[in-house]
Amino acid sequence: MSDNCAIIVAAGKGKRMKSNINKQFINIEGKPVLYYSIDAFNRNPLIDSIVVVCGRDEIEYCRENVVKKYSLDKVVKIIEGGRERQNSVFNGLKVLKNCGIVLIHDGARPLVTSKIIEDGIRYSNMYGACACGMKPKDTIKIKSENGFSRTTLNREELFLVQTPQCFKYDLIYGCHKKVIEEKIQVTDDTMVVEHYGNKVYLYEGSYDNIKITTPEDLNIAETILKGME
Numbered sequence: 007m008s009d010n011c012a013i014i015v016a017a018g019k020g021k022r023m024k025s026n027i028n029k030q031f032i033n034i035e036g037k038p039v040l041y042y043s044i045d046a047f048n049r050n051p052l053i054d055s056i057v058v059v060c061g062r063d064e065i066e067y068c069r070e071n072v073v074k075k076y077s078l079d080k081v082v083k084i085i086e087g088g089r090e091r092q093n094s095v096f097n098g099l100k101v102l103k104n105c106g107i108v109l110i111h112d113g114a115r116p117l118v119t120s121k122i123i124e125d126g127i128r129y130s131n132m133y134g135a136c137a138c139g140m141k142p143k144d145t146i147k148i149k150s151e152n153g154f155s156r157t158t159l160n161r162e163e164l165f166l167v168q169t170p171q172c173f174k175y176d177l178i179y180g181c182h183k184k185v186i187e188e189k190i191q192v193t194d195d196t197m198v199v200e201h202y203g204n205k206v207y208l209y210e211g212s213y214d215n216i217k218i219t220t221p222e223d224l225n226i227a228e229t230i231l232k233g234m235e
Contacts, residue, residue, distance in 0.1 A: 008106030009054035010127055012047040012170070013098035016040050016068070016113030017061050017087025028064060029218055030113045031071070034228050039218050041072050042116030042231075047109070048078045050123050055082045057101055058113070059094045062086045092192050096182045099175075107131060108178060109170040110195050114218040117230055118170065122211055126172035129207050135178070135199045137171040138211030168211040171195045177204065 016030040030040040040058075047053045058081055060068045065084050073081045083101050087094035095110055102108065107130050111118065122138050129136035142164050150156045171194065181198045184190075192198050196206045214230050216223055 008175070009104050010052050010107045010109070011102050011105040011175070012053055012056045012109045012111060013095060013102075014040070014044055014047070014056060014058045014111050014113050015087070015091060015094050015098070016043075016064075017059050017094045018091065018114070028061065031064070031067070032218075032224065034116065034224060035231050037076070038072055039116045039224075039227075040068070040113045041076050041078075043111060043113045043118065044072065044078050044081065045076065046116075046118045046120070047111070047123060048080045050120055052124055052127055053080060053109075055102075055105075056080045057082060057098045058084045059087045059098045060084055090191070091194075092182065092185065092198070095195060096186055099179050099182055102175065105175040107172060108175045109172045110178075111170040112217055115169055115215055116218065116227060117212070117214045117216060117234075119212060119215070122215060123170065125209050126170050129209050130172035130174060133205065133207040134174045135172070135196065135204055136207040136209055137167050137169070137194075137196050138209055138215070139165050139167040140211055140213055142166050143213075165208050167194065167196065167208070168215050168217070171206075173199065 031038045047056050068084050085097055085101055088097050107127055109126050126136060142161055146159045148156045177199060181202050185192055185198050200206060218224060218227060
């Protein structure tokens with residue numbers, strides 16, 4: 007039987023964090039952000055293997071200070087990222103072995119739950135491609151170039167996409183290979199399969215499944231973690 011695999015993407019530099027170390031290695035509650043992101047998949051009985059994608063100069067640090075230190079034993083490889091996120095993901099896809107379903111997750115989302123992971127596996131088996139997320143709480147407007155409100159979007163039709171984004175391996179590998187060959191720029195993995203006419207099922211994530219982008223996010227994540235304890 008083919009495996010359920012996870013790719014944790016931790017190669018971004020996180021310029022908005024204003025920190026001298028990669029945001030993935032900043033501690034929350036005494037452990038690095040990246041530890042929590044990997045650990046959620048490592049603990050899940052449905053996940054067979056994990057590949058972590060890092061910046062070249064952080065591979066050794068990640069191996070010693072995250073993977074070995076916290077015995078994250080499902081991590082089979084720590085590999086170098088690419089120029090853009092899509093290149094990093096493709097690098098991860100290329101090294102997976104015997105993979106049936108792949109879950110692609112941001113290393114900077116430390117609060118992903120077992121339910122989100124398990125639903126991702128279930129829906130990607132059903133539909134081929136899926137992503138978790140939530141309905142926005144705020145009203146969203148389109149702003150004109152001169153700073154005025156142009157129109158208000160219907161909140162019922164909007165969806166804030168999170169990760170993991172989950173796929174049948176052959177589908178996402180084939181589409182990623184094509185976008186790179188055709189030099190098409192994408193910002194997330196659902197766009198990759200959508201570009202070739204595939205539908206992506208959107209399922210419920212969690213408002214707690216935040217991405218650590220700014221210093222304020224660290225405080226929010228710490229508060230959520232304390233609540234989980």
